[in-house]
Amino acid sequence: MTTSYCVVGGGISGLAAAHRLRVTLGDAVDITVFDPADRLGGVLRTETLGGIGVDVGAEAFVARRPEVPALLAELGLADRQRTPTGVRPLLYSRRRLCPLPPNTINGIPSSPESMAGLVDAPTLARIAAEPTRRLEFEPGSDPVLGTLVADRFGAQVVDRSVDPLVGGVYAGSAATVGLRSAVPGLAAMLDEGAPSLTEAVRRALPTGTTAPVFGAITGGYQVLVDALVRSSGLRWVPSAVTQIDPAGDGWQLRDSAGGHHHADRMVLAVPAPVLARLATGFAPRAAAAASRIGNASSVVVAMAVPAGTAFPDNSGVLVATGERLHAKAITLTSRKWGDRGHDGRVEFLRLSFGRFGDTRGSASEAELLDWSAQDLQTVFGIEVDPVEVHIQRWPAAMPQYRSGHADLVAGLRAELPSTVAVAGNYLDGIGVPACIAAADRAVAALISATPTP
The missing domain is CATH 3.50.50.60 (FAD/NAD(P)-binding domain)
Incomplete structure (x- = not known):
């Protein structure tokens, strides 16, 4: 039956x-x-832009988890899995571009050196002294990530390092997401008795692998x-x-x-x-x-622009809290994945708008295009004249953990x-x-x- x-x-x-x-x-x-x-x-949606398929929803997957590679292999699509070019992302903080801090877990530092050039001297001193401060953590508890990090390292670390990464994933902020959802590996180290947050981060840092963190699919999702x-x-x-x-x-x-x-x-x-x-x-x-x-709403503004536009050789830009930008992130798609369209005559980028609690996800197309032009001028100092644009709205698509x-x-x-x-x-x-x-x-x-x- x-x-x-x-x-x-x-x-x-x-x-x-x-x-x-x-x-x-x-x-x-x-x-x-x-x-x-x-x-x-x-939210797996591929649109034609510049003559090729471009993802305008989810854009990549964590390749170090087994689910997507295993499913692709099961479907006979293992040869479609692709890896990024290897260029690194940037942070936009205090009206300037800076490298993404090294040796962090979701922006949480393992040492003062991780935050050098990103936070002020008192914050660096606070990070250095954190291992000497008593850490009261109840195993199994799930504190708000931003509260924990601000208490141990200071608000600048949250605003300039943690929030940009959390916002990119959850369209929220460290002020709302729980520790166990955002950084389960770090929570596990604290459960096991790490004596400080610094030590927990050090123990949770991945070791012994050079495999790319992210993957994508040739031809799009x-x-x-x-x-x-x-x-x-x-x-x-x-x-x-x-x-x-x-x-x-x-x-x-x-x-x-x-x-x-x-x-x-x-x-x-x-x-x-x-x-x-x-x-x-x-x-x-x-x-x-x-x-x-x-749930938070978000919008992706995907653009095809003339090849050779003067973007840096980086995968994109994450935006710190409090900056005078409209976008929460800019992905330099062609730099990240190597894609070119119209026989190599265009390259691609996408701007992401919308966080939990704001109304940018409901902005008009004209506003979104104007904001995109302003942000690209502010961040990169260039005027961009798109060849093609696709605006994709994702209402209430980003659950808050x-x-x-x-x-x-x-x-x-x-x-x-x-x-x-x-x-x-x-x-x-x-x-x-x-x-x-x-x-x-x-x-x-x-x-x-x-x-x-």
Whole structure:
């Protein structure tokens, strides 16, 4: 007898879940994916710019995690994985460009030398003295990252070093993200009894590897999306699910086009606010937990500009807190990955706007273009005349990993019926590898579960 699986959400989490269901269960299942967007893939979105595919959502993955390389190999796409050129990013702080501090974990220093030239002399002295100060840390606790770092090293370290990296990943700030979500390796060292934050950073620094931190896919993430759709043999319903009700041992789903669908089991791979709405009727405590997860909106302004534009030979720029810029980060895509378009006549860059609590994600296209021109002039001292531009909005796409997030998520999962599982970037990590891992976990939970009466 064929079992029906409905996957609500067609981003990387939903598509990875559909793929894993098909690989694990074969033809014994029907797989239906619901997503109202104009295409599948969610924030994995590739657009044609300068004659080639350019990613305008997620742009890279952490290559030192195994999930993406393993999935590419499984799909016969191992040769599509690419590595960056090796050029380094810069920081924009105090109206000037400076190198990204060395020997740090998410911008948290392992010595005063890490911050030399970035912070003032009293802050350097505070960093040097930190190992001599008593550290009171309760193993298993999850303090706010910014509070911990400011207490041990000073506010300048947070504003000029930690915030730029956290903002680039979470569209938030160190003032809101929890230690365990932002730097789990550092939390582990503190749990094990590191006597100071300095020593915890030193122990957590990666050793013995020269492998690139990040990877990407030749042809863009659309290559991965297309392969997952093929491998899963899914049926796509281009509508939103508006209501879910119990129906015997399974579920009845209603979509925005008026359709009704039966599911024996479900993967809900939707953003936390959507889960909060859909689950209210059948899992109210899970819905309440999901409603506590905040989200930030962001915008990517991708540009093709004439080749040879006088950018530095760096991968991009992260922006410190308090600077008079509109963008939170600038990626010099062609310098980072080597891409050129229109037979080498154009190169690419992208500016990212929007943090939790600000309204820049809702700015007009004219404002975004004006801000982009201003920021490029301010940071690089050049006027850029784009050949092509693509503006991509990502409303409420960046979940905020506040202190205690892991416990919140564990409670959410525990309140779901056994025939329902969740996947998404608000659970165990915001990046593509974490989304794939969460999808695999969801599928494993559904397959092993015995339906509850």
